[in-house]
Amino acid sequence: MANDADPVGSETGRKFSDAELQDLVTSSDSGARAPASRAVALFIAGVALAWSLYQLWIAQPQLWFGQYLPVMNSSQTRPLHLTFAVLLAYLAYPARKSSPRDRVPLIDWLLAIVAAGTAFYVFAFSARLAVTARSGLPTEAQVIVGAVGIVLLLEASRRALGPALAVVGGLFMAYAWFGRGWLIPDLIEHNGLSFNTIVNAQWLDTTGVFGIPLGVSTSFVFMFVLFGALLDKAGAGNYFIQIAFAGLGHLRGGPAKAAVVGSAMTGLISGSSIANVVTTGTFTIPLMKRVGFSAERAGAVEVASSVNGQIMPPVMGAAAFLMVEFVGIPYVDVIKHAFIPAVISYIALVYIVHLEALKRDMPALGQAKSLTQMFLKIFAGFVAAALGFTALVYGVGGLRALAPALANALVLGAVLLAYVAMVRVAAGREDLALDDPHAKVFHLPTVAQVFPTGLHFLLPILVLVWFLMVEMQSPAKSAFYAVAMMLVIITTQRPMKALFRGQDVAAALRQGFDDLIQGMIAGARNMIGIGVATAAAGIIVATVTKTPIGTELAGLVEMLSAGKLFLMLLLVGVFSLILGMGLPTTANYIVVSSLMAGVVVTLGAQQGLIVPLIAAHLFVFYFGIMADVTPPVGLASFAAAAVSGGDPIRTGVIGFGYSLRTVALPFLFIYNPSLILYGVDLATWGGLVQAVAIFCVATFAMLLFAAATQGYFFARSRLWESAALLLVAFTLFVPGFWLNRVQAPFHESPPVELAAAMDAANSGDQIRFVVAGPTFVQGKTTQTTLVYTVAENAPETGRAAAAGLLLIPEGTRMFMDEPMFGTPYQKKLSGIDFYASERAEVLAVLTPAERLPRELFYIPALLLLGLVVMLQRRRQTKPAF
Structure with missing residues (x-):
């Protein structure tokens, strides 16, 4: 705590x-x-x-x-x-x-x-x-x-x-x-x-x-970094900070909440946690101190929010684009899997600083407003934006159906007209600048004042999301169109404002051209470290592929962790933190994912836990970004301390405490992949409803986790109350943990029934089977759990052979030969020596068992929560929200 x-x-x-x-x-x-x-x-x-x-x-x-x-x-x-x-x-x-x-x-x-x-x-x-x-x-x-x-x-x-x-x-x-x-x-x-x-x-x-x-740095990352640099040079960074303060500054502890939301939005612009800390922190940290945060706590809030900007879709950090290549999935899927953890992490951080404000009885800047009302307004804004975006998708689709030859030209014209209209609205208002945070009297802007002044900054972000999510284009092509939109904005916004205001257009045009050149130079200079890092990290990748360390590291980690998956995850997390103390996030991710992501999947399979590869990569990624917080190196913590005047080590320690939610999330989605929407089909209404339910439950659970780690809920928590809140949060996150203790998740069949079980399964069903065999180096027997998912186009019979499995039944035993080359099973069983004297063998066939709904365990968890709430309400002295 x-x-x-x-x-x-x-x-x-x-x-x-x-x-x-x-x-x-x-x-x-x-x-x-x-x-x-x-x-x-x-x-x-x-x-x-x-x-x-x-x-x-x-x-x-x-x-x-x-x-x-x-x-x-x-x-x-x-x-x-x-x-x-x-x-x-x-x-x-x-x-x-x-x-x-x-x-x-x-x-x-x-x-x-x-x-x-x-x-x-x-x-x-x-x-x-x-x-x-x-x-x-x-x-x-x-x-x-x-x-x-x-x-x-x-x-x-x-x-x-x-x-x-x-x-x-x-x-x-x-x-x-x-x-x-x-x-x-x-x-x-x-x-x-x-x-x-x-x-x-x-x-x-x-x-x-x-x-x-x-290759990823060349094709993807540069364009996104350039996009961010141009956005920042155009003034979007200042606009996002002002929006955050206009919407949140009036709340209790408002500057800290504004720092969280502002850093989340500026994460779209800067992939650097240090730049994010300094950009937003120079304004937010003095105001946090003004309402009662200590120098170290003010810096820690800024660090915790700025570092998490790298996990915030749709841009995320450079490592997200490497996931596309390493995992072999589209970038849209990376966004899908990263969305819920990132959003609930930021919501929890807003709640954490709210709890800090309650514990220390901090005032608001101006008349205090309700946190609940703020959340409702943000939710309403998201719903309105989602409905508007959906209407836009259907509108463009209808236009293309009616006039396919003219549709693209009409859409482009509409975008340009919208841009001109937005700049016209912005020109009708003064360019806003926030008051000096050190001034005796500080005046917060209102949303009505700020929002119209930078609406045109949302257009390139809309273009990026449109091409990524709707047109399903590559990240490189999507970023190029977003950059093209930014080139138009950065060169024309100043002269257009000057024209609408009756000012010197020629001077504004020269200034816009200067902004363009400076933005492109800044984008390239921000890429130096990333370009060098990705090249140097390629040395590690090549060594992994050319030496036994790539194939035998799983055995080494298994030995160190005594074969326990949780201990192995702890080792991987600590390893990521240690490496990250001197490496930027991108290089850290390349090194650790090259060495460890496959190991997480392999050791999980050996213990019967199917860990999706994307979950293993996100696990490494989350711990990699934490290295910018963690002492003794924590570069973002040192940057925050330089702004606040606080102690950098203490800032890092407190920042790590605020970031415990980011540390806990990777473990949770390893054991419950539905948290990253793995296996959830968002193209169906049922999938969307499931995703909304997962988001709501996960958000509620993360708020309880935040309350437990901060020692405050409706009132200051006693030790057993914090432990109870942690237990409730864990149950909401991973209810299957308790169900597995009551009912076995799978029905075990004899191994000789594998082929028949695969043929009898329906489309979409999954059959698990356990394979054992000798390893190459030591020759000791290892086992792993594999999954066969029945595809829609799977043959009626002979599915095992069609999947590349070479099964050899002998009496009551089922032996295996090496799977067909190029099939997924050949890669998954590459650690087994099929030519040794000891033969590879199928040990068991596992089919899903009929069980109680795991959500039943929400009932005792909520009852325990009700007890904690009832006891704390008796001690409550101020509104909890």
């Missing part, structure tokens, strides 16, 4: 100036070097601008002018992407804290040119590499170029991201080189790879540095 014994207003740290805060953000996100030489500064800006233009170029082949411009494949676009990234890394990031920032030393120029040259070499000679190195025959010159490139890439990652990723990458290459030694467990040791093989795999081939992570 959170500690209540901190003095209000304690300030044990040093408060940073605005210039120092900006330097903190640039040092972390875009490079701290600001050359005094105008020529050098222009060169760096020009390279960044060229990078953004290059990314726009390669994103546009679907447009009419694509036929007049060359279209490159991934073996060409990725090296050019890295060329820009490493060139800017050496020019923008000093080698050490003591290195000059007002100039680029000669050695950095040399390193920048050589590093960029090694990446450009892969682009320029991609055709030759295809017939030499990528065919297993690298030349000596290619190996030299690759070796130099790897070293300089690791140095670039050290400069841009700190030493952690460079050290981890170096350790993985050392493991690939040595193969065995006193630090390497027997289970994952090997004979070692040659120097040429390592360099070839890491730099010259398409599976290492230039593999999937860098």
Whole structure:
């Protein structure tokens, strides 16, 4: 539980100036070097601008002018992407804290040119590499170029991201080189790879540095980062903060609630938790302190809300796009699975700061308003937006049915007319700026004042969501259209406002063009760290695929966790936190998901728990973002302390307490995948009703969890009351846990009935079966649980053979041969040695048993909750909502 014994207003740290805060953000996100030489500064800006233009170029082949411009494949676009990234890394990031920032030393120029040259070499000679190195025959010159490139890439990652990723990458290459030694467990040791093989795999081939992570950075991530940079430069960040304060500032503890909602909205713009903390925190933290939050608690609220911006759909962080490639599902499905955990996490954080305000009897800024009314208004707003969006979907669909040839042109014209109308409305009002948070008298804006001034900022977000969710386009194409809309807005909003206001249009046009250039430069500079991180993390991915660590790590983790899934999840979470203390979220996700996501699925299957791969990846992702909060490194906590003047370690500890809900959620959706809407069909009314029910129950349970961890519900909670609230929340989240103790979830049949059970099942039914066999390295027997789902087009008979299963019945036993190559079962059983003397065997067939509804356990849970409420209401001294 959170500690209540901190003095209000304690300030044990040093408060940073605005210039120092900006330097903190640039040092972390875009490079701290600001050359005094105008020529050098222009060169760096020009390279960044060229990078953004290059990314726009390669994103546009679907447009009419694509036929007049060359279209490159991934073996060409990725090296050019890295060329820009490493060139800017050496020019923008000093080698050490003591290195000059007002100039680029000669050695950095040399390193920048050589590093960029090694990446450009892969682009320029991609055709030759295809017939030499990528065919297993690298030349000596290619190996030299690759070796130099790897070293300089690791140095670039050290400069841009700190030493952690460079050290981890170096350790993985050392493991690939040595193969065995006193630090390497027997289970994952090997004979070692040659120097040429390592360099070839890491730099010259398409599976290492230039593999999937860098491909995602090239194709998806850059456009979304550019989209955010342009939105921010256009003024959307300030608009979102003002909307949050206008809607929530009047509540008890309102600045903290506004910080939560404002950070959730600015998460659309910034994938950086540090930038989010500084952007919103410079305004929210002083106001939180004004109503009674201590410096550390004010910073902790900002940290908890800013970090979670990376899990908020529809944009999320760069890691979300990597999930698309690693898990092999559409981006829309990633959004679907991430939506409920992200939203209930933010709702719970709003409730947490509300409880803090109640515990400390904090005043409101102005006349206090009701939290319940605020929630109802937000709910009504969501319903209205959903109805409007649904009407738009059906309207556009009807238009396309009536006039297919004119529909797209008419829709484009309607969007542009709507944009002009929105800017006209905004021009009729003054550009709003929030009062100085340190002023003696602070005036909160109203929603009526703020909302009309930035309606046009919602259009590019609508365009993004439309192409992602309705048109079902790729993330890259959807982001391109959203960026195209932003290019129109950022260049025309100022001159249009000037025209409507009767001001100087030419000057406004020049200012709009300057905003465009600065936004594109900022987008590219914000991508330096991500580009370098994804490239360097490719070293880990290649090592995992080239050495036994990728296939045998499950055995090592199983040994460390004594075969207990919960202990293994704890180990994975701790491992993610430790790695994340020095790695950005994207690199942390790549490393840990490459090593651990498959292990979670494998060990779960060994214990009869089918863990969806997306749940395992989200588990890793959630713990990765927590590293920005957790001391002793917690970069976001240090940034918040720099704004608040509080102690950074204490800020991180309190922030971790506020973020316990984010820590608990991954465990919950591993054991109850319905929380991430896994298996819920949103295309049907039944699925939608089920999703709404899951959301409502999960939200209620998360609020109870928040109340338990904060030690306050209707009044200050006694220890047993907090424990009871935790028990009720757990039951609401995972009611099947208790049902499994009462009734077995599956009926067990003899293994020889597997084929017959598969043939007898109806479409959509699931048959589970347990397979045991020897492992490759140690030869010990392992077992795993597999699932067969009857597809609609499944044959009437012979379904086992059609699925690739080679079953060999012998009396009462059912043996197996290796599944057909290329089938899902061949991959899932890749850890079993089918050619050993001990034969693989089906141990049992499991079919779902007829059981009581698991929701019956809600009844005792709600009765226990009623008892807690009844006892606390007797001690209640102020309204709970």
